[in-house]
Amino acid sequence: xxxxxxxxxxxxxxxxxxxxxxxxxxxxxxxxxxxxxxxxxxxxxxxxxxxxxxxxxxxxxxxxxxxxxxxxxxxxxxxxxxxxxxxxxxxxxxxxxxxxxxxxxxxxxxxxxxxxxxxxxxxxxxxxxxxxxxxxxxxxxxxxxxxxxxxxxxxxxxxxxxxxxxxxxxxxxxxxxxxxxxxxxxxxxxxxxxxxxxxxxxxxxxxxxxxxxxxxxxxxxxxxxxxxxxxxxxxxxxxxxxxxxxxxxxxxxxxxxxxxxxxxxxxxxxxxxxxxxxxxxxxxxxxxxxxxxxxxxxxxxxxxxxxxxxxxxxxxxxxxxxxxxxxxxxxxxxxxxxxxxxxxxxxxxxxxxxxxxxxxxxxxxxxxxx
Numbered sequence: 001x002x003x004x005x006x007x008x009x010x011x012x013x014x015x016x017x018x019x020x021x022x023x024x025x026x027x028x029x030x031x032x033x034x035x036x037x038x039x040x041x042x043x044x045x046x047x048x049x050x051x052x053x054x055x056x057x058x059x060x061x062x063x064x065x066x067x068x069x070x071x072x073x074x075x076x077x078x079x080x081x082x083x084x085x086x087x088x089x090x091x092x093x094x095x096x097x098x099x100x101x102x103x104x105x106x107x108x109x110x111x112x113x114x115x116x117x118x119x120x121x122x123x124x125x126x127x128x129x130x131x132x133x134x135x136x137x138x139x140x141x142x143x144x145x146x147x148x149x150x151x152x153x154x155x156x157x158x159x160x161x162x163x164x165x166x167x168x169x170x171x172x173x174x175x176x177x178x179x180x181x182x183x184x185x186x187x188x189x190x191x192x193x194x195x196x197x198x199x200x201x202x203x204x205x206x207x208x209x210x211x212x213x214x215x216x217x218x219x220x221x222x223x224x225x226x227x228x229x230x231x232x233x234x235x236x237x238x239x240x241x242x243x244x245x246x247x248x249x250x251x252x253x254x255x256x257x258x259x260x261x262x263x264x265x266x267x268x269x270x271x272x273x274x275x276x277x278x279x280x281x282x283x284x285x286x287x288x289x290x291x292x293x294x295x296x297x298x299x300x301x302x303x304x305x306x307x308x309x310x311x312x313x314x315x316x317x318x319x320x321x322x323x324x325x326x327x328x329x330x331x332x333x334x335x336x337x338x339x340x341x342x343x344x345x346x347x348x349x350x351x352x353x354x355x356x357x358x359x360x361x362x363x364x365x366x367x368x369x370x
Contacts, residue, residue, distance in 0.1 A: 009356050079261060104232055
């Protein structure tokens with residue numbers, strides 16, 4: 001029919017074209033349905049594969065945790081016991097270090113006590129007020145050395161700074177009266193000067209002065225004894241030789257617990273190695289087997305549908321080219337539909353036309369009228 005002008009053909013040509021168009025529509029419908037099936041199967045495979053991956057990952061994670069759960073609990077308990085054992089050892093050592101310091105400095109403490117008694121005797125002998133028998137008094141009124149003068153400077157600074165700070169903190173800025181602060185400082189200055197004058201005048205009398213200077217010398221002896229005590233204490237605490245403290249029982253206990261911890265860690269390492277090398281693969285295989293049948297079936301169906309679609313699309317392409325080549329050049333694309341073929345067939349069957357060309361012309365005229 002390639003060389004025949006179909007416009008001169010009769011109704012049999014239209015029946016042939018209709019049959020070819022119906023075949024074309026069927027191929028299009030099959031291709032569309034196959035495309036939907038392929039998309040659905042692809043989605044199913046993706047969802048199932050993801051579900052398989054997630055189940056494998058979550059199951060492995062859960063089983064891995066479970067495999068070392070008991071060992072981890074034992075390890076935690078052992079580490080807690082080790083921590084307590086070390087703490088007990090340190091406490092025992094500190095107690096014995098304290099006892100050693102006490103024993104080694106007992107003579108110095110006795111000397112210190114004797115010096116204090118001598119100071120008390122000086123105050124009693126000369127009838128000096130016991131209230132001033134303290135280190136701060138001698139620092140302020142009998143300074144000796146840079147440290148004492150630094151302390152005096154600090155006390156004076158605190159006395160004249162603290163009132164101003166308190167005044168600024170606890171008064172309202174809007175109603176604050178500066179003259180009140182001035183009065184406070186005047187009163188404070190008078191108080192400090194008065195106390196200092198009375199104290200100096202009292203202590204600078206010949207009898208009291210010599211006695212207090214003697215007491216100050218005794219306080220310096222106490223300072224010297226305290227420095228020797230601190231030096232001895234520091235040396236004892238820095239002494240790395242612990243053999244004299246009899247800590248062997250604690251050391252044996254700590255060693256035993258440390259060995260227990262090492263054994264648990266080794267067991268956990270072996271358990272995890274066995275899990276990663278054998279159990280993990282078994283879990284993966286077991287879950288994969290459960291999903292395999294459904295996934296294999298879906299993949300096989302996908303392959304079958306894909307092959308079928310390839311064949312259908314090939315037939316669809318060949319038929320489309322054939323129809324275009326044989327009919328479209330004569331009838332025009334707008335007339336190549338099944339309803340149009342039925343209409344043209346009816347025109348010829350009704351004797352309104354005898355050829356395809358006449359039927360198309362009749363149809364066009366009727367359409368123009370309507």
